Amino acid sequence: LKPQSFRSRRPATSSLIWGAALVAACFWVLLDATSYYRYLGSSAVIAAILIFSVGVVAGDAGMATLCQVAFAAVSARTIALLSDAGHPLPMALEILIAIAAAAVAGLIVGLPALRLRSVNLAVMTLGVGVAVDAYLQAQATQNATIVARPAFATSERSFFILTLAVFGVVALLVGWLRTLPTGASWQSVKNSDRATASMGYSVTWAKLSAFAVGAAIAGVAGVLTIMQIGAADQTTFPATGSLIIFAAAIFIGGWRWQGALFAGTASVALPQLFTSHHISAEWSNLLFGVGAAQALAGGVAIADVFWKRKRPRLHDRSSSDEAWSKAVRTATKTASAFGREQVLTIRNMSVSYGGVVALDTVSVDVCRGEIVGLIGANGAGKTTLVDAVTGYTSYKGSVTLVGVEQTGTPQARAKAGLRRTFQQDRVVKTLTVEQYIQLSAHRKVSTAEIDQLIAFASVPAPDALVDRLEGSSRRLLEVAAALAARPDVVLLDEPVAGLSGAEALEFGQRLVGAPSVFGCALIVIEHDVEFVLEVCSRVFALDLGRVVATGKPTAVLADPKVRAAYLGELEEV
Amino acid sequence: MLTYAVSGLAAGVSFSLLGLALTLTFRATRTVNFSVAAIGTIGTLAFASLYNDGLPLWLAALAGVAIGCAVGLALGAVVVRWFEDASVETKSAVTIAMLVTFLALGTLLWGGESEAVPSALQGSAFVFARVPVTQSTLLGLIVAVGLAVGISLFIDRTRTGKRLQAVSERSHTSQLLGISAHRYGLWVWGLSSAFAVCAVWVIAGSSATQFSSLSLTVVPALAAALFGLFRSLAWTVVGGLLLGVLQSMMASSAALSPYSSALPFLALLVILLYAQRGQRWGEAR
Numbered sequence: 001l002k003p004q005s006f007r008s009r010r011p012a013t014s015s016l017i018w019g020a021a022l023v024a025a026c027f028w029v030l031l032d033a034t035s036y037y038r039y040l041g042s043s044a045v046i047a048a049i050l051i052f053s054v055g056v057v058a059g060d061a062g063m064a065t066l067c068q069v070a071f072a073a074v075s076a077r078t079i080a081l082l083s084d085a086g087h088p089l090p091m092a093l094e095i096l097i098a099i100a101a102a103a104v105a106g107l108i109v110g111l112p113a114l115r116l117r118s119v120n121l122a123v124m125t126l127g128v129g130v131a132v133d134a135y136l137q138a139q140a141t142q143n144a145t146i147v148a149r150p151a152f153a154t155s156e157r158s159f160f161i162l163t164l165a166v167f168g169v170v171a172l173l174v175g176w177l178r179t180l181p182t183g184a185s186w187q188s189v190k191n192s193d194r195a196t197a198s199m200g201y202s203v204t205w206a207k208l209s210a211f212a213v214g215a216a217i218a219g220v221a222g223v224l225t226i227m228q229i230g231a232a233d234q235t236t237f238p239a240t241g242s243l244i245i246f247a248a249a250i251f252i253g254g255w256r257w258q259g260a261l262f263a264g265t266a267s268v269a270l271p272q273l274f275t276s277h278h279i280s281a282e283w284s285n286l287l288f289g290v291g292a293a294q295a296l297a298g299g300v301a302i303a304d305v306f307w308k309r310k311r312p313r314l315h316d317r318s319s320s321d322e323a324w325s326k327a328v329r330t331a332t333k334t335a336s337a338f339g340r341e342q343v344l345t346i347r348n349m350s351v352s353y354g355g356v357v358a359l360d361t362v363s364v365d366v367c368r369g370e371i372v373g374l375i376g377a378n379g380a381g382k383t384t385l386v387d388a389v390t391g392y393t394s395y396k397g398s399v400t401l402v403g404v405e406q407t408g409t410p411q412a413r414a415k416a417g418l419r420r421t422f423q424q425d426r427v428v429k430t431l432t433v434e435q436y437i438q439l440s441a442h443r444k445v446s447t448a449e450i451d452q453l454i455a456f457a458s459v460p461a462p463d464a465l466v467d468r469l470e471g472s473s474r475r476l477l478e479v480a481a482a483l484a485a486r487p488d489v490v491l492l493d494e495p496v497a498g499l500s501g502a503e504a505l506e507f508g509q510r511l512v513g514a515p516s517v518f519g520c521a522l523i524v525i526e527h528d529v530e531f532v533l534e535v536c537s538r539v540f541a542l543d544l545g546r547v548v549a550t551g552k553p554t555a556v557l558a559d560p561k562v563r564a565a566y567l568g569e570l571e572e573v
Numbered sequence: 574m575l576t577y578a579v580s581g582l583a584a585g586v587s588f589s590l591l592g593l594a595l596t597l598t599f600r601a602t603r604t605v606n607f608s609v610a611a612i613g614t615i616g617t618l619a620f621a622s623l624y625n626d627g628l629p630l631w632l633a634a635l636a637g638v639a640i641g642c643a644v645g646l647a648l649g650a651v652v653v654r655w656f657e658d659a660s661v662e663t664k665s666a667v668t669i670a671m672l673v674t675f676l677a678l679g680t681l682l683w684g685g686e687s688e689a690v691p692s693a694l695q696g697s698a699f700v701f702a703r704v705p706v707t708q709s710t711l712l713g714l715i716v717a718v719g720l721a722v723g724i725s726l727f728i729d730r731t732r733t734g735k736r737l738q739a740v741s742e743r744s745h746t747s748q749l750l751g752i753s754a755h756r757y758g759l760w761v762w763g764l765s766s767a768f769a770v771c772a773v774w775v776i777a778g779s780s781a782t783q784f785s786s787l788s789l790t791v792v793p794a795l796a797a798a799l800f801g802l803f804r805s806l807a808w809t810v811v812g813g814l815l816l817g818v819l820q821s822m823m824a825s826s827a828a829l830s831p832y833s834s835a836l837p838f839l840a841l842l843v844i845l846l847y848a849q850r851g852q853r854w855g856e857a858r
Contacts, residue, residue, distance in 0.1 A: 112845040127838035134834030247673045282677040289674030
């Protein structure tokens with residue numbers, strides 16, 4: 001699996017403002033400030049690293065974390081133990097071990113909260129934070145190990161430069177991780193577990209890796225903290241610190257490095273400002289709490305205000321329409337080569353929920369290049385069939401994809417080439433159209449291919465944010481993203497539900513060409529009879545979990561049993 | 574051993590009451606209120622300050638509960654009105670943000686110092702296993718069990734209870750049926766804040782009375798509420814009592830006592846691992 005290029009288009013003006021502010025602040029701290037202010041400057045950058053760690057866990061993967069300070073404490077304690085051990089290791093190795101210890105702690109904490117709601121993770125992390133705090137309180141007296149700063153960073157000035165450099169490295173590494181499939185799957189898992197698996201990504205790995213990376217970053221902050229102050233006592237890593245860091249990340253913004261740096265500076269500068277005016281420093285925490293609640297209500301952190309997206313480049317609809325019809329014309333010439341290759345075989349599939357039989361020995365087979373319709377009234381078992389075939393529901397019977405029986409998890413089946421879409425769209429709203437397609441494709445998709453997929457789904461532009469698209473465009477984009485992975489079979493669960501009649505018809509016209517262009521088979525589950533007549537070459541009708549009719553769409557729709565199931569009457573009107 | 578088990582009852586009662594408050598708030602308004610213990614602490618310390626300033630006990634107690642209720646109602650109003658359509662995660666994050674605010678506010682008002690909290694009922698009710706069980710612990714125990722049984726019956730058997738259930742499960746649909754979800758939600762927030770004040774009052778008599786440490790008793794309370802899977806009031810009370818008793822027994826052993834504060838975390842770990850068996854693909858996500 002190759003790294004995908006998620007080009008982030010950074011607006012030039014705000015980068016300039018950020019850069020200028022950063023350079024000005026650093027110049028002041030390095031040239032003009034007293035060593036006390038340089039010390040505070042280091043503290044601000046360390047706080048920024050902690051806040052950035054919240055940004056990765058909460059901002060990328062959408063999981064609330066309330067124990068980042070505890071992870072910092074774990075790495076600080078580790079490096080203290082190592083430097084106390086009598087067998088001095090090289091400092092770089094000690095630091096790496098300490099950071100790894102924090103990452104392992106993150107894996108352990110993330111483990112039990114994988115499958116449940118993320119609010120349970122918040123509960124869990126608060127428990128960890130308080131437990132670690134209590135442990136450190138109890139150990140306080142034995143905790144006075146001195147951890148020396150690196151030889152080149154003993155002065156406050158050089159230590160400040162060191163913290164800035166570390167922050168830069170962390171920001172670059174996270175930026176790089178976000179371009180990798182794992183980092184991109186964090187965005188998906190924030191949105192939906194089911195959709196993440198449907199794109200062939202492991203939900204477990206996405207959540208655990210985000211949590212471990214967040215913990216490792218917090219570990220970096222822990223090492224810097226203990227080096228800065230020399231030795232930790234029971235007040236260095238308080239449980240409430242994690243809460244304040246969390247609030248600051250929400251209030252000011254911890255997802256972008258600029259926001260984290262801003263938040264870190266504010267979390268050090270504000271209490272300083274208050275105390276210098278004889279106001280209690282607690283007012284700054286009070287402000288962070290209220291500000292975070294306000295940011296949650298508005299859905300915007302302070303740093304986001306400075307960050308406006310560039311207008312997406314508009315896509316020429318007419319030329320892309322032409323490109324799509326041309327692609328279909330060339331593809332249909334070779335399509336006859338598909339022959340009658342069976343790509344999906346479902347044999348005797350049965351599913352029951354408790355005592356209710358949802359599917360009863362259903363057998364369906366699909367050949368490459370065709371679009372098969374699956375119709376039936378509500379409760380006929382259509383969505384259950386999709387869930388079972390793609391591995392979301394356990395079943396009796398067998399599913400064979402291009403000669404290989406599928407028994408694995410949804411993500412394993414998706415990777416093998418068995419894809420699905422959902423009745424309610426589960427697109428990843430925080431990505432751009434292009435990023436979303438790349439994420440779903442599991443490979444490098446060329447610009448030409450992206451344009452083709454966009455033409456197919458008639459989405460306005462590759463760099464439009466998915467969240468900004470209309471409901472109907474999102475549904476089609478979800479299908480396009482599934483096709484981008486070049487699967488053998490895609491199951492579309494009511495792809496035109498919620499679209500107007502005209503939109504559905506237009507989409508149908510495009511869908512007809514898709515199997516030849518992408519070399520796959522489609523199974524379409526739909527209520528819309530007109531749509532089924534337009535796109536499907538064969539139809540299976542389900543009623544109460546059984547296949548009651550199969551054949552050409554017109555013949556199946558004329559079948560009295562199908563009419564009875566649909567219209568609820570036995571005689572013809 | 575039994576001695577320590579009995580002396581853990583006070584904490585257990587406190588965890589149970591806080592757990593009840595958490596479960597009720599979650600069931601009514603789909604919010605995990607991380608600041609529940611902080612709200613209880615504000616009420617309790619307000620009561621203690623007023624009492625130490627010379628107010629009669631009953632008046633100070635009443636004022637403390639009223640202040641706790643007022644703070645809880647204010648937060649409840651914010652959550653219910655501004656975050657009506659927000660996810661559980663977002664609403665709970667609001668309460669985390671408010672926990673930060675309350676922690677700062679508590680330190681501003683009461684400093685880092687401990688405030689002497691008067692016990693509700695002086696003297697011990699009876700002596701069990703050579704430990705005097707205080708009247709407030711006994712009263713709290715009766716109240717916690719009574720509340721769990723009473724509220725469960727109320728929700729299952731009465732018209733108002735049915736409405737509450739409707740509001741918790743389908744907020745918008747209930748609005749269409751003419752049931753004001755806001756009003757019911759606020760009732761629950763007020764009521765659970767009153768529980769929280771009583772809960773913190775019980776535990777403040779037996780342990781440290783620092784604002785931050787009292788506010789963080791929300792952790793064992795969360796473990797208790799998870800024991801009832803944020804649904805069952807009875808199991809929540811059982812979980813809270815178990816946790817209190819176990820923690821006290823752990824503290825009695827020299828080998829285990831340094832880890833007794835990690836017990837709620839371990840309980841969370843076990844409960845979460847147990848609760849998620851079989852749950853793979855939540856329909857909503």
